[in-house]
Amino acid sequence: MPAADTATLLIHCPDRPGLVHDVTGFISSHQGNIIDLQQHIDPAENAFFMRLEWNLEKFTLEKEEIFARLQPMARRHEMQVRLHFASQRKRVALFVTKENHCLYDLLARHEAGELPVDIPLIVANHETLKPAAERFGIPFYHFPITKDNKAAQEAAQIELLKKERIDTVVLARYMQIISPAMIEAFPNQILNIHHSFLPAFVGAKPYHQAHVRGVKIIGATSHYVTADLDEGPIIHQDVMCVSHEDSVQDLVRLGRDLEKTVLAKALWWHVRDQVLVYQNKTVVFD
Structure with a gap:
């Protein structure tokens, strides 16, 4: 040994x-x-x-x-x-849509040896980020999703993940609501990054919501996915100060840095087995 x-x-x-x-x-x-x-x-x-x-x-x-x-x-x-x-590295699937900042950040950290995981595949509902997967030499699987085919496509995704022995799914700005079937297949194994300081501004366009409210801080939250949208156990959060002079576009730009670091740290703790989930909360041993 x-x-x-x-x-x-x-x-x-x-x-x-x-x-x-x-x-x-x-x-x-x-x-x-x-x-x-x-x-x-x-x-x-x-x-x-x-x-x-x-x-x-x-x-x-x-x-x-x-x-x-x-x-x-x-x-x-x-x-x-x-x-x-420690010798049994976690096998991580990255789920993406069109935004590339979280994907590139995780792939760069992995390439630099900063994430002790294997990344056998990237799953997407658009082909926008296929060049990123090709650049890092990772197989890319495109599952176009519509209202009519969502259940069948998720079933195919689950089959693929099981075939590839995936134990952790990271939603790196994957803009789809995950079904109960996927959550049941990977309980407390699906990490999401939400671009607000939860529980504030759940759902779509949180930066727009924050701008309308005139907030003085914005944040990002990484949490495990549950059947309740944006209400799963929180792993990590961070914030930064903003002002009345910042536009929605400014908030989006500033928030992207938070999203990257918050998701990366949450994944680091998860893959090093430092997170315990208890009654929709977490104990994170740092």
Whole structure:
């Protein structure tokens, strides 16, 4: 087993004494070397959250055994458990329409080695960004969508994603509402970037809405997609100041920088298994 390989355990459960002792005891009992441990308690919900990462170099259990061996402890403490391995890179599909700023940003970061993922494909409902996919050598799949063919096209998309073993979908300014079937197929695995500081200005044309309201800040929000439009668990947000002198076009231009950085950071946390979803909120271990 490569010395660099690590395992990451994400846990949430009712808070009670002995949780940290039991989890770390399990790791140490199998010669695991813990390299990172973070925890959070929500007193109002009596909920406990933990992210624990350990080195597998001398771990006495095979990777295929670990999850099953955790189950007695998980049942005892009513734990929800997720287990990931650093050597198993996430396979990410990028969904786009016509706007290219988020797509180019993610592809550039990936090419520079700043995103530890595989990007086997780009999916689009227009062919506008096909040259970008060709430039980076990534297969491009065009699914033109109309009101009449939307269900069939999404079914074909899901089939493609399953065939390519995709585990994360990024909506990089993909201007289509995702169906319940897609959300059910990839729960808490579809990341979206919305060009406003949610919950303000949901839906279409948020910069226009912001300009009409005369806001003094604009923002961007990356969240997991749920069946409720723009209401999924928020992963990351950021804002910048604007003024009465800024036009709608100024807001769009300024906001694009926010969209790129917010989406990239949210994806970074997601692929490094630093995000726990709980009751439509997230705990992000930074």
